[in-house]
Amino acid sequence: MPDVAIDAPPALTVAALTKRYGERVALHDVSFDAAAGELVALIGPNGAGKTTMLSILAGIQSPDSGSVSRPPREIGWVPQQPAVYSKLSVAENLRLFARLERVPDANAAVTRMLEQTALEDRADDEVGRLSGGNQQRVNIAVGLLAAPPVLLLDEPSSSLDPRQRERLWEFVGRLAAGGTTVVYSTHNVQEAERYADRVLVLADGELLFGGTPKQLEEMVGGAAAGPRDFEAAFVRFLHERGH
Numbered sequence: 589m590p591d592v593a594i595d596a597p598p599a600l601t602v603a604a605l606t607k608r609y610g611e612r613v614a615l616h617d618v619s620f621d622a623a624a625g626e627l628v629a630l631i632g633p634n635g636a637g638k639t640t641m642l643s644i645l646a647g648i649q650s651p652d653s654g655s656v657s658r659p660p661r662e663i664g665w666v667p668q669q670p671a672v673y674s675k676l677s678v679a680e681n682l683r684l685f686a687r688l689e690r691v692p693d694a695n696a697a698v699t700r701m702l703e704q705t706a707l708e709d710r711a712d713d714e715v716g717r718l719s720g721g722n723q724q725r726v727n728i729a730v731g732l733l734a735a736p737p738v739l740l741l742d743e744p745s746s747s748l749d750p751r752q753r754e755r756l757w758e759f760v761g762r763l764a765a766g767g768t769t770v771v772y773s774t775h776n777v778q779e780a781e782r783y784a785d786r787v788l789v790l791a792d793g794e795l796l797f798g799g800t801p802k803q804l805e806e807m808v809g810g811a812a813a814g815p816r817d818f819e820a821a822f823v824r825f826l827h828e829r830g831h
């Protein structure tokens with residue numbers, strides 16, 4: 589995490605979000621802050637509410653109650669399923685989304701994103717012909733077109749091989765080092781341990797924990813409870829809380 593002034597206001601404040609689908613409570617009174625340049629991982633079992641949380645932050649759905657400190661236009665969104673057009677080239681996709689999002693200087697934004705995601709060489713290639721890793725870069729480039737201060741990624745590494753995953757996290761790390769707040773969901777708990785300043789643990793719509801991976805391990809006994817393994821600590825943490 590970069591140095592932030594102690595009294596700097598959070599880059600994102602999520603206050604008391606609740607979301608129901610009929611009888612089902614997908615999120616219950618969830619609050620957290622994220623600082624500029626902070627990398628926050630949202631982890632939790634299937635159905636915990638991770639995607640619901642990210643889609644509310646992205647403005648795709650509204651909460652039943654609670655608030656988000658920024659409007660959706662200030663929050664970039666990278667969905668799990670790429671929303672890009674496979675028959676269009678990389679540059680065509682970026683130009684299209686830049687116009688749809690009314691980015692002030694669309695051409696400059698496209699050039700900047702091609703450069704930032706190192707896709708200049710692929711600018712004229714059809715997206716459908718790119719590797720999974722490069723398709724994911726296009727997906728992220730779309731989320732970053734408006735240079736948002738906050739970027740959301742829904743399970744960004746799930747379809748990538750280990751090398752592509754490494755590159756993804758290098759890129760995301762650079763973004764965060766440049767001041768962008770990044771909130772992502774993942775099922776890969778080890779990845780959250782490696783690539784998050786802070787993890788938020790959601791289960792059945794409740795926020796059970798927010799802190800560093802080390803703090804979570806300490807809560808379940810740390811090294812005294814066995815060899816250091818964040819995934820085991822995470823499972824144990826959930827088990828102790830009835831999940």
Ligand SMILES: Nc1ncnc2c1ncn2[C@@H]1O[C@H](COP(=O)(O)OP(=O)(O)OP(=O)(O)O)[C@@H](O)[C@H]1O
Binds near residue numbers: 632635637
């Ligand atoms: N559109 C919807 N209509 C009804 N129920 C929904 C809808 N979307 C999600 N849910 C329910 O809300 C709860 C939270 O779902 P959500 O997809 O946010 O969880 P998740 O943590 O992202 O899960 P996963 O890890 O499986 O992707 C689940 O019980 C899910 O079945």
